[in-house]
Amino acid sequence: MASLPSVAVNGNLKLDQEFRKHPTSFLPSERSTNVSYQKSHTVTTLNGSSEPKSLDFREALSMIREGENVESTYYVPVLQECIDKNSASEAKIVHAHIVKTGTHQDLFVSTFLVNVYAKCGNMENARKVFNNLPKRNVISWTSLMTGYVHSSQPEVAIHVFQEMLEAGAYPTNYTLGIVLNACSSLQSVYLGKQLHAYSIKYQIDFDTSIGNSLCSLYSKCGTLESAVKAFKKTEEKSVISWTAAISACGDNGEAVRGLKFFTEMLSEGIEPNEYTLTSVLSLCCLMLSLDVGTQLHSLSIKLGYELNLPIRNSIMYLYLKCGLINEARELFNGIGAISLVTWNAMIAGHAQIMDLAEDNLSAYQSGTEALNLFLKLNRSGLKPDLFTFSSILTICSSLVALQQGEQIHAQTIKSGFLSDRVVGTALVNMYNKCGSIEKASKAFVEMSTRTLISWTTMIAGFAQHGKTQQALQLFEDMRIAGVRPNQVTFVSVLSACSQAGMVNEALGFFEMMKKDYRIKPVLDHFACLIDMYMRLGRLEEAFALVKKMDPAPNEFIWSILVAGCRSHGNFELGFYAAEKLLELKPKDTETYVLLLNMYLSAGRWKDVSKVRKMMKEEKLGKLRDWSWISIKDKVFSFKPNDKSHPYSVDTHKFVESLIDQVKSLGYESLESLEVIDEDEEQTLSYTAYHSERLAIAFGLLNTPNAAPIRVVKSLIMCRDCHNFVKFLSTLTGREIVIRDSKRLHKFVNGTCSCGDFGGHL
Ligand SMILES: [Zn+2]
Ligand SMILES: [Zn+2]
Secondary structure: OOOOOHHHHOOOOOOOHHHHOOOOOOOOOOOOOOOOHHHHOOOOOOOOOOOOOOOOHHHHHHHOOOOOOOOHHHHHHHHHHHHHHOOHHHHHHHHHHHHHOOHHHOHHHHHHHHHHHHHOOOHHHHHHHHHOOOOOOHHHHHHHHHHHHHOOOHHHHHHHHHHHHHOOOOOOHHHHHHHHHHHHHHOOHHHHHHHHHHHHHOOOOOOHHHHHHHHHHHHHOOOHHHHHHHHHHOOOOOHHHHHHHHHHHHHOOOHHHHHHHHHHHHHOOOOOOHHHHHHHHHHHHHHOOHHHHHHHHHHHHHOOOOOOHHHHHHHHHHHHHOOOHHHHHHHHHHOOOOOHHHHHHHHHHHHHHHHHOOOHHHHHHHHHHHHHHHHHHHHOOOOOOHHHHHHHHHHHHHHOOHHHHHHHHHHHHHHOOOOOHHHHHHHHHHHHHOOOHHHHHHHHHHOOOOOHHHHHHHHHHHHHOOOHHHHHHHHHHHHHOOOOOOHHHHHHHHHHHHHHOOHHHHHHHHHHHHHOOOOOOOHHHHHHHHHHHHHOOOHHHHHHHHHHOOOOOOHHHHHHHHHHHHHOOOHHHHHHHHHHHHHOOOOOHHHHHHHHHHHHHHOOHHHHHHHHHHHHHOOOOOOOOOEEEEEOOEEEEEOOOOOOOOOHHHHHHHHHHHHHHHHOOOOOOOOOOOOOOHHHHHHHOOHHHOHHHHHHHHHHHHOOOOOOEEEEEOOOOOHHHHHHHHHHHHHHOOOEEEEOOOOEEEEEOOEEOOOOOOOOO
8 A cells, every 4th residue: 555645744624615615415505596396396404394205306307498507506406316316327317417508517516426426336427527527626536535435445545535635635534534444444554544643743633533433443453452542532522433432342352341431431421322232232242241231222222222123133133142042032023024134133143052052952953943044034035145145054064954055055146146255155165064075166166256264165175075185286276376374274284284194294384384474373283283193103293292382282182192092002191191181171071081981991990980070070061962964954863862753763773774784894883982971871882873873874764875964963973983884885885974073074985084083982
């Protein structure tokens, strides 16, 4: 971004004298004219008592006779009408008329015309009229810039600003506010700071609109302290200023601070508006603070916002986030005509609940509820938008509901949303998570523009499916395309190398990340490297890395070490890692089961009871083994030994026959060591009916012969099931995809994409 030209540094900020003559509201004055359109067009602003009527502007235009000396103000109401209707096509008709009557030489009319085109988003014509202006002034310059900012061309707006300064015109505080908005769309803190310095030089930095723009600029660029400073400096803090400060805190994750501003604002006697209330409600979402949320709900009713949709949506969203599904639904049902925003809030809320759900049953229920909502939305006749599509695709990913995902894909093509980068990325992600790497890469190739996130998502997909070469090739392509990889991209690249055991390459990329891209390694990067050494059986190197790594290893890394040592039968190192893991007092039930299994395999009964005791002390929930499979429009769920389904008898019998059949291929069931539930220890230590086996069997019975089977499981797969499914994929010739709580397993012809090293229970 270029610097401000030196001309900007001198001169005053007064409005062009000539323009002082015309009121900025551009409303016709009451001075009498003999043009009759003023009778048909009632100006409600001037005469509040009269009924507003629509002006037939063609008729009005015909009243302005050509060839006579037409007063410029005659055009004002028709032009204002174009703005109100947001109609560039009508503006063109008026424009043609203006040219015919020769009024385009009038500075006032043609400047107004720039404003009309800019407001209607026709920037091409706005610029054309601007170029032909007999004289340019701060109002025409500012109208043009405002238009570019509103039609998402902030870089052009800044360019116009530079032209303006070079032409020797001086900005007003309003102009500076607009340019600052352009900077914040571009997140250009550098140029923003120059404008800030400029406003300080002319002592207008305390101006309200400049202060507000500076506050949101700094907030967007992630410098909350500067945002707060700009806010504090503002002399007359309006409700917009307070709202800007509050949402700045929210955007930068400082919810408590934002709430403080809100109470301060109330104590100053400033009444919050709709935007303030929704900003504060989103702070409550950040803090999951239902208390404050309920108070805000009553405050908003008191202030007369009971029926205000954005506020109701925010409250509903908060209820959903805090798990109050019934309260949320009550609000939802109470809204008469449900707008798309409300549907979106409801669907996104269910996606949130899925993420936060404590057990997989409620996650699964929220997911299916969201799918139902989406069906209802389609039936309601409203058209989903990109927010709807991206949240519903996320839900399909979590449920591994590939068929629904494919239907939504078709719908995005029909409705033209496929070209949207967010939707495109959500699709790639959905196909990846559903285990369909071919469709994911097809969706990726079809994207017209790619973002860092879409590249990274696709690289992660290849890595998860064990397709290391493709992952690394795509990483190269991404760099050639000039996209700068981030932390997450490197996690995918390293995990691709780790699966393929490519030690030198992995270390090379690790160095590249630190040196070339100056990205500080985080735990996930180390986890990939450690996983790689463990897979290769190079345990000493793994432990050496753990000793010197910064940040210090966490629960996840010690679990990799424990699982790896157990797989390689090195109990000595395993016990050491287990001790370290226990020191961290893990909060995850699966981690304890992993430890129990290791001590059980080593026959260390003393440690077994120690771990059991710790599990009780930590008051950990039981492991809940759930799997679900989605067939056509329905999602079916399975618990181990679940006999409650109408279809469970057949499914159980089929699992037994499958076990018999794979035995002939060489499958031997492993002695299971896992202790899932002490009360039901007897039945559950038997792996035959682990939930994924039932889900797969159900899928085999209810899908066409060659169809792939896709299952989600709530826990890590156990070794026995992993082995069983490998044989099953050979036996049936089907592709079987299982996404467990840690990773994706794609079984084809007796092998799994995880390379048999998924840290099984
Ligand atoms: Zn199992
Ligand atoms: Zn696997």
